[in-house]
Each structure stands twice: as C-alpha cells, then as structure tokens.
Amino acid sequence: MSYLLKNATMPNGSKADLAIHDSHFVAVSSLPKDHQVIDLAGKQVLPGLVDLHTHLREPGFEESETVATGSLSAVRGGFTAISAMANTSPVADTAGVVEQVYRLGQAAGLCDVFPIGAVTEGLNGQTLSEIGAMADSAARVRVFSDDGKCVFDPLIMRRALEYVKKFDGVIAQHAQEPTLTQDAQMNEGAMSAQLGLKGWPAVAEEAIIARDVLLAEHTKSRLHICHLTTAGGVEIIRWAKARGIQVTAEVTPHHLLLTDDYAKNYDPIFKVNPPLRLESDVLALRAGLADGTIDIVATDHAPHSSESKDCEWSVASFGMVGLETALSIVIKTMVETGAMNYEAVAQRLSIAPARIARYENHGQVLEVGSVANLTVVDTAAKWVVDRDLMSTRSKNTPFHGFELPGVVTHTFFSGKLVFGG
Amino acid sequence: MKTVLPAPDISRAIVRIAHEILERYDGADSITLLGIPTRGAHLATRIAAAINAIEGGQVAVGTLDTTMHRDDLRTRSPKALLPTLIPTAGVEGRHVVLVDDVLFSGRTIRAALDALGEIGRPTSVSLAVLVDRGHRELPIKADFVGKNIPTSRSEIIKVNLVEVDGTDEVTIAEGGVK
Amino acid sequence: MKHLLSINDLSRDESILILDTAAELARISDGPMKKLPTLRGRTIVNLFAEDSTRTRISFEAAAKRLSADVINFSAKGSSLSKGESLKDTAQTLQAMGADAVVIRHPASGAPFRLADNQWMSGAVINAGDGTHEHPSQALLDAYTIRKHLGKGAKDLAGLRVAIVGDILHSRVARSNVLLLTKLGAHVTLVAPPTLLPFGVDSWPVIISYDLDSVIPQVDAIMMLRIQQERMHEIFFPSAREYSRYFGLNRDRINALNPNAIIMHPGPMNRGLEITADAADSARSVIVEQVSNGVSVRMAILYLLLGGAPIEGGIN
Numbered sequence: 001m002s003y004l005l006k007n008a009t010m011p012n013g014s015k016a017d018l019a020i021h022d023s024h025f026v027a028v029s030s031l032p033k034d035h036q037v038i039d040l041a042g043k044q045v046l047p048g049l050v051d052l053h054t055h056l057r058e059p060g061f062e063e064s065e066t067v068a069t070g071s072l073s074a075v076r077g078g079f080t081a082i083s084a085m086a087n088t089s090p091v092a093d094t095a096g097v098v099e100q101v102y103r104l105g106q107a108a109g110l111c112d113v114f115p116i117g118a119v120t121e122g123l124n125g126q127t128l129s130e131i132g133a134m135a136d137s138a139a140r141v142r143v144f145s146d147d148g149k150c151v152f153d154p155l156i157m158r159r160a161l162e163y164v165k166k167f168d169g170v171i172a173q174h175a176q177e178p179t180l181t182q183d184a185q186m187n188e189g190a191m192s193a194q195l196g197l198k199g200w201p202a203v204a205e206e207a208i209i210a211r212d213v214l215l216a217e218h219t220k221s222r223l224h225i226c227h228l229t230t231a232g233g234v235e236i237i238r239w240a241k242a243r244g245i246q247v248t249a250e251v252t253p254h255h256l257l258l259t260d261d262y263a264k265n266y267d268p269i270f271k272v273n274p275p276l277r278l279e280s281d282v283l284a285l286r287a288g289l290a291d292g293t294i295d296i297v298a299t300d301h302a303p304h305s306s307e308s309k310d311c312e313w314s315v316a317s318f319g320m321v322g323l324e325t326a327l328s329i330v331i332k333t334m335v336e337t338g339a340m341n342y343e344a345v346a347q348r349l350s351i352a353p354a355r356i357a358r359y360e361n362h363g364q365v366l367e368v369g370s371v372a373n374l375t376v377v378d379t380a381a382k383w384v385v386d387r388d389l390m391s392t393r394s395k396n397t398p399f400h401g402f403e404l405p406g407v408v409t410h411t412f413f414s415g416k417l418v419f420g421g
Numbered sequence: 422m423k424t425v426l427p428a429p430d431i432s433r434a435i436v437r438i439a440h441e442i443l444e445r446y447d448g449a450d451s452i453t454l455l456g457i458p459t460r461g462a463h464l465a466t467r468i469a470a471a472i473n474a475i476e477g478g479q480v481a482v483g484t485l486d487t488t489m490h491r492d493d494l495r496t497r498s499p500k501a502l503l504p505t506l507i508p509t510a511g512v513e514g515r516h517v518v519l520v521d522d523v524l525f526s527g528r529t530i531r532a533a534l535d536a537l538g539e540i541g542r543p544t545s546v547s548l549a550v551l552v553d554r555g556h557r558e559l560p561i562k563a564d565f566v567g568k569n570i571p572t573s574r575s576e577i578i579k580v581n582l583v584e585v586d587g588t589d590e591v592t593i594a595e596g597g598v599k
Numbered sequence: 600m601k602h603l604l605s606i607n608d609l610s611r612d613e614s615i616l617i618l619d620t621a622a623e624l625a626r627i628s629d630g631p632m633k634k635l636p637t638l639r640g641r642t643i644v645n646l647f648a649e650d651s652t653r654t655r656i657s658f659e660a661a662a663k664r665l666s667a668d669v670i671n672f673s674a675k676g677s678s679l680s681k682g683e684s685l686k687d688t689a690q691t692l693q694a695m696g697a698d699a700v701v702i703r704h705p706a707s708g709a710p711f712r713l714a715d716n717q718w719m720s721g722a723v724i725n726a727g728d729g730t731h732e733h734p735s736q737a738l739l740d741a742y743t744i745r746k747h748l749g750k751g752a753k754d755l756a757g758l759r760v761a762i763v764g765d766i767l768h769s770r771v772a773r774s775n776v777l778l779l780t781k782l783g784a785h786v787t788l789v790a791p792p793t794l795l796p797f798g799v800d801s802w803p804v805i806i807s808y809d810l811d812s813v814i815p816q817v818d819a820i821m822m823l824r825i826q827q828e829r830m831h832e833i834f835f836p837s838a839r840e841y842s843r844y845f846g847l848n849r850d851r852i853n854a855l856n857p858n859a860i861i862m863h864p865g866p867m868n869r870g871l872e873i874t875a876d877a878a879d880s881a882r883s884v885i886v887e888q889v890s891n892g893v894s895v896r897m898a899i900l901y902l903l904l905g906g907a908p909i910e911g912g913i914n
C-alpha cells in the first residue's frame with residue numbers, strides 16, 4: 001500500500017507532504033499511481049512513538065493483557081514500538097521467553113514488541129540471568145531490568161552494568177530501596193500521615209539513584225533510571241549528567257500530572273509504584289523533562305484485573321494502564337503549559353527512547369529513506385477518557401472521565417496503517 | 422394571622438387548669454406534672470406555680486421528651502434530644518399530668534405515653550393542653566383544656582410563651598404561606 | 600451526615616450535637632429509661648475483621664438500647680483479609696438489608712471502600728480502620744473531657760490535652776487530633792521521634808519529645824497503647840527505656856495539675872505505657888470512658904439512623 005499524506009504539520013512546525021511506499025518514506029514523485037491520499041491539514045505528525053516501559057502480562061497473566069491486546073492499545077496511543085517488561089510468569093530471564101514474547105509481537109503485527117530481559121534469575125536479585133543469551137537471541141535484547149523490583153545488591157548491580165557493555169546494552173533500574181519501603185503504600189508525607197497508610201519516602205528512591213549513577217561512572221557503563229518521581233532524583237540525574245556519567249532517565253505521564261492528593265478517598269486506582277508524589281515533585285519533573293535532564297517519557301503501562309483494584313487500598317495491586325493516554329497527558333502537561341514544543345515531544349517520546357534502547361528502525365527523522373513509523377495527532381481535538389472504550393484488556397486507568405487534549409488519528413507502522421483512517 | 426388567645430387569657434387558662442387539676446385529684450400531694458419540651462415544659466412550670474400558689478407546698482414537676490419514641494422518625498431528619506427530667510419521687514403510684522401546648526393529631530401524646538411506660542406505672546395519666554385544635558388521628562383526648570379552637574387542617578396555630586418567644590399569645594394563620 | 604468514616608465528616612456543630620445527644624441519652628438511660636424504641640426494625644451489622652471485644656460490645660449495647668436488631672459478623676481469620684471478599688461481604692450485607700454497618704478492619708480506608716455506593720447503600724460507621732481513624736473513640740474521649748473539665752461549655756476551648764505514645768500507628772490519636780482541635784482544645788503530641796508520622800508538622804498540634812516538661816501543663820493526658828510488635832520493629836530500644844521516658848508512673852502523676860484527668864483508650868499494657876497505680880488512681884477516668892462509649896455510640900446510631908433515609912453519597 002502507498003500513501004500520500006498531504007499538508008502535514010511536521011515536528012518542527014513546517015508543513016510538508018509525506019509519501020509512504022511499502023515500509024519507507026519515499027519521494028512524492030516516486031509514488032505509484034494507485035496510492036491513497038490522506039489530507040492531514042491541521043494535524044501534527046510525529047515519528048512513531050516508542051515506549052521503553054510496558055507491562056504486557058503475557059506469558060502468565062493473560063486475563064489482564066496479552067501481547068496482542070497490548071499492541072492494539074499501543075497503536076491507538078500512537079506507539080509503533082513498545083518494550084515488554086520482564087516480570088511475566090515465567091519471568092523473561094532466558095532466551096526462550098524473550099523470543100516467545102518477540103514472536104507474539106510479530107504475530108500481532110501492529111507494532112514492534114521488544115522484550116526487556118531480567119537482570120537476575122526470576123527477579124531474585126541474587127544471580128545474573130542469561131543476559132548474553134538474551135542479547136544474542138532473535139529478540140536481540142539490549143535493555144535489561146528487574147522492574148517491579150530493585151536490583152538492590154550493589155555488587156549484582158555493578159556486575160550487570162559491566163556485563164552489558166559487551167553488546168552496548170543498558171540496565172534499567174527500578175530505584176526502590178527495599179528496607180525503607182517495606183509494605184509501603186503511598187508517598188510518605190502529610191497525606192500518608194493523615195490517611196494512616198505506610199509511607200514511601202523519596203529518599204528510598206533517591207538513595208538508589210545516587211548509588212547507581214556512581215556505579216555507572218565507575219563501570220563506564222550505561223544506566224537508565226525508570227520512572228523518576230522526585231525533585232531530588234531530578235537533581236541527582238542533573239548532577240550525574242554534568243559529570244559526564246552515561247545515565248538516562250524516564251518519567252511516566254501519570255507522575256507528570258497526578259499527586260498524592262488523589263489517594264485521599266482510598267481509591268486504589270491511584271495506587272502505583274513508584275507512588276504519586278507532591279505538586280513540587282510534579283513541577284520538578286516537568287522542568288527536568290523540558291530541559292532534557294529527563295530524557296524520555298515512558299508509560300509504565302501496568303494492566304490489572306478489576307478485582308485487584310476493587311478492594312482495600314493496602315491489598316490492591318500497584319499500577320495503571322497508560323498507553324492510550326500517554327501522548328494526551330504529555331500535551332496537557334508539557335505542550336499546553338508552554339514547556340515543550342512538538343519537536344521536543346518527538347525527542348522525548350520517540351527519538352530518545354529509540355536511541356537508548358538501540359531500536360534502529362524507530363525514532364528516525366521523517367524524511368525520504370526512513371522507515372515509515374508515524375503518528376498523526378489532532379492536537380486541537382479533545383476527548384474524554386472512558387475506560388470501557390479502551391483497547392487494553394484492563395480498565396485501571398486513573399484518568400477515567402478526564403477531558404484530555406490530543407486525539408491520535410492515524411498510526412503507521414513500517415508503512416502499514418495499523419490504526420485510524 | 423390573628424391572635425386567638427392574648428396574654429391575660431393565657432394566664433387565666435393556666436390558673437383555671439390548676440384549679441381543675443387540684444379538684445380532680447383532691448390536692449397536690451399525689452400529682453406529678455410532666456411537661457413536653459419545649460413549650461409544654463414551660464406551661465407545666467407555670468401550672469405548678471399556680472398550684473403552689475393555691476395550695477402552698479411544692480407540686481412535683483418535670484419534663485418528658487418524646488423524640489426517641491415518635492413514630493414519624495423516619496420521615497424527617499433526626500432532631501436533637503430535649504431534656505427528660507423526672508422528679509425524684511418518680512412516677513410509680515403518682516397521678517401524672519402530661520402538659521403540652523397544642524393537641525393536634527395526638528401522636529406526640531402517644532409517644533409520651535410510650536416513654537412514660539418505660540419509666541414506670543403511674544396510678545393514672547391525664548392530659549392538660551393550652552389549645553385543642555381538633556383533627557385527632559388517635560383515640561386521645563385532653564382532660565384539661567385552656568381553649569378549644571376549631572381549625573382547618575391547613576391553618577397554623579402558634580403558641581408563643583415569654584420564656585421562649587418573648588411574648589405570651591396564641592395566634593392562628595392561614596396555611597400554605599410561603 | 601450519611602456515614603461516619605472520619606472526624607472530617609463532622610462539622611464542629613455536628614460534633615457538639617453528638618456530644619449533647621450522648622449527654623441526654625446518658626441521663627435518661629442512667630435514670631428512667633433503659634431501653635428506647637427509636638431504631639426498632641432497623642438492622643445493624645457489626646462487621647469486625649479484627650479482634651476488639653470492647654468496641655464491638657459497646658456498639659452492640661448501644662444498638663440494643665435503641666431496640667435495633669444486631670447481627671455480629673466476625674470475620675477474623677476468614678477470607679476478609681483479601682480485598683475481593685470485602686466487596687462480596689458488602690453486597691451480602693446489602694442483600695440482607697443492613698441499615699448500617701459498623702466496621703472494624705485492619706486496612707486503613709476499608710470503611711471508605713465499603714461506603715462506595717456501588718458496593719452497598721447502608722450507613723457505614725468506622726469503628727477503627729488500620730492506622731487511620733477511630734472516630735467514635737475520639738467522640739467518647741471528647742465527651743469525657745467535656746464532662747470533667749468543660750465547666751458547662753459546649754466545646755473544649757482552651758483545654759490542654761496531651762496524647763502520649765505511638766502516634767504513628769494510632770487511629771485513636773488521628774481522630775482525637777482532628778476532633779479535639781475542632782472543638783478548640785490545644786493538643787500536644789508526646790512521643791519518641793520514631794513514633795511520630797513523617798508529615799506530622801502539618802498537623803495543628805504541638806510536638807514534644809519530653810513528657811516531663813509537658814505533664815505540668817495539661818488538663819488531660821491520654822496514654823496510648825504500645826503494641827508488642829513495635830518492639831520488634833526497632834521503633835525504640837527496649838520496653839524499659841520506653842517506660843522510663845514515655846510511661847505514666849507515680850512521679851509523673853504527682854507532677855500533674857490537681858484537676859488533670861488520666862485517659863487511656865484501652866486495652867492497657869500495665870507496666871509499659873502506664874503503671875498500675877496510675878491506671879487505678881483517683882484521676883483516672885479510664886473505666887468511665889467505657890461507659891461513656893455506649894452513650895456516645897447510641898448518639899451516633901440515633902443521628903445516623905434515627906431520621907429519614909438519606910439518598911446520595913458521603914456527606
């Protein structure tokens with residue numbers, strides 16, 4: 001199939017026509033005659049979005065999400081590449097499991113599904129998993145993470161950082177000091193004091209970030225910090241980057257918008273790991289994302305069955321779905337506030353994550369010869385989030401009923417129109 | 422709105438009721454007056470004063486709140502309780518005279534009789550009211566009445582007493598006034 | 600007021616109405632009327648997912664004196680510790696036509712979840728949830744303080760109350776801070792720094808780590824129970840050290856104001872946070888707190904259930 005996309009607004013604000021033939025952008029003059037014309041007047045185009053932090057629940061928890069339903073949710077949200085976290089059952093700690101997930105993604109055929117490998121066997125935090133075998137597998141894993149759990153043992157963390165240098169890999173750390181956060185339920189602050197819920201201090205996150213940037217410096221390896229949530233964490237990353245340490249960092253859409261005030265009625269839809277923090281943290285995260293201290297936005301899409309949220313706060317599961325609302329939240333919090341333009345959005349949601357994870361076909365400049373991964377957004381349109389109308393198999397969005405800006409109208413993956421039109 | 426019982430008439434009615442009560446029970450010794458708050462309690466105090474003026478001595482007087490015994494609790498929002506003060510002699514073996522300002526449906530008196538039943542077993546119970554306006558919904562009648570005032574159901578009878586309202590008078594007004 | 604989940608559900612006037620109603624109920628049930636027909640035909644479920652015989656009995660006595668039907672549902676050790684069955688339980692209670700549920704639960708916020716309209720429609724009364732709140736206990740404490748020290752005032756304006764001990768894990772302390780300050784009292788929290796919640800500085804209270812300096816300054820002192828398991832969680836070095844710095848003993852009683860009262864929500868650890876002679880001293884109103892509890896809970900049940908059914912959500 002071939003497409004001529006007319007009058008698109010490019011990330012830098014210029015207007016252009018884009019031609020797609022097979023899987024690539026081509027010159028308009030070289031399009032075959034039977035192409036389809038789509039008028040994108042007034043619409044913003046972005047390189048296909050790339051999520052570095054997605055929980056797909058397959059294998060093991062298919063009632064919450066499968067690779068196929070997660071892929072559909074991704075392309076509705078404008079993503080052409082997602083990264084399946086390793087905390088499935090079995091854990092993605094062998095070449096066999098990561099290849100299975102990779103193939104399920106290919107079979108779904110809507111976007112690239114890149115597995116993330118576990119750093120330690122069964123996420124046990126004690127013995128390195130077969131990192132090399134996963135890197136060499138058909139899935140070509142480059143990102144390793146025990147996400148959901150912190151790689152707490154400093155020696156294991158050091159070894160992992162060193163080991164992935166062999167193939168230019170990166171360790172993505174879920175920064176959570178476990179002894180300071182035992183049974184923790186929400187941000188430790190005035191709200192947790194009022195609600196009588198066990199607090200999760202900012203220092204538990206920042207202490208691990210501080211340790212790990214020093215380990216990354218020492219090992220001269222690549223470190224990625226998952227879902228930064230505190231102003232102090234942003235400061236540490238800023239300091240580390242100034243020192244030339246190879247660290248990158250991500251923030252989730254929900255941490256750019258929500259605060260721990262939302263916990264006040266004990267609705268576990270707002271229970272998430274790491275927890276929602278304070279207004280001052282939200283503002284520091286936005287500033288960090290705007291100035292590039294924080295490199296990317298990643299969803300931490302975490303589907304859960306309704307039973308695991310329809311209960312008391314302390315027994316509810318942590319996590320929120322986010323693929324279908326991510327871009328809208330970024331527009332609301334970063335673009336509409338004037339902190340970022342769409343060129344920066346393209347950087348933070350596509351180019352930088354693709355570069356960190358070494359996803360070569362993604363995050364490319366929208367020009368002739370590039371792979372045609374493309375997201376089209378009607379930035380002037382608004383929509384009301386309805387958990388019953390989403391493509392993800394789970395309904396645990398904290399944004400149900402929110403009116404948000406930005407409607408994804410088309411998603412092209414490798415030249416195929418996989419959503420919209 | 423018009424005045425149907427001015428202050429002097431109220432005073433006369435109270436004195437007359439005091440005499441009637443004394444006559445019925447042959448003296449004050451065995452009588453316990455229980456006023457239903459708020460205005461019934463003040464009327465009971467005044468009747469007691471009138472009895473004491475006639476007899477010398479101190480007639481037993483107290484209050485009986487009916488809030489917790491009402492049968493219309495579920496039709497309105499819960500009300501604050503008013504005091505129930507039973508004289509030390511109790512009610513057992515006494516001639517209890519319930520005192521209220523207006524007798525209308527009779528439901529307050531039914532609730533008072535239920536409340537009284539929880540407290541003890543008086544020798545007899547009678548009822549004194551300043552105004553009987555008719556429209557009974559229960560088989561209850563007053564023994565001592567200040568004034569019978571025939572009304573339509575929609576009219577509003579208002580008893581004002583100095584202790585609560587700053588003035589003594591009973592008025593009648595058309596109902597349905599916004 | 601449809602539910603009583605937190606002291607935050609009550610205005611100052613509503614709090615005073617509860618205390619006044621309790622006072623009148625105490626008078627009539629001490630005197631002429633043991634039993635009132637007010638809640639005849641209404642069903643109150645005591646849903647206790649955590650042991651608390653005294654609170655359950657207190658609510659049960661209050662409900663029965665108002666002629667309500669009481670169903671005791673003790674869920675300890677059952678599957679109620681798993682969330683889905685709290686919802687199932689709520690729907691069962693709804694089907695049984697429970698007009699009110701009195702809930703004691705180890706999870707903070709469980710009564711809020713129960714009050715969720717999609718689960719059930721009856722009134723929910725929080726009888727202690729995790730480390731969050733215990734509103735009826737605070738109301739009975741305020742009632743007790745007002746009765747002894749109020750000098751006829753409606754509120755607690757100007758009275759000085761110290762709450763001593765494990766503030767961090769205490770639902771009694773949280774509810775009392777909210778209620779006593781709402782009623783105008785000056786509250787001082789006394790605890791080792793490890794047993795004060797992070798964020799306590801935003802509370803309208805004075806914080807002290809030194810019991811001896813606070814003792815002579817207060818009109819009422821409320822000692823909180825120290826749970827045995829806290830000792831294993833390294834909140835303080837030893838029981839002996841805790842008692843030495845934060846226990847109420849004879850010397851400290853002697854340093855109290857002559858009119859000051861001693862309170863404890865129970866059950867007491869005699870010898871740990873309070874010595875036996877302190878608990879049994881003439882200033883102790885601990886036993887009276889228990890009997891006041893019934894009157895206050897009668898007032899709560901009457902004011903929540905005694906009127907017309909209220910549609911809609913939380914107050």
Ligand SMILES: [Zn+2]
Pocket residue numbers: 147148149174226227273274
């Ligand atoms: Zn994580």
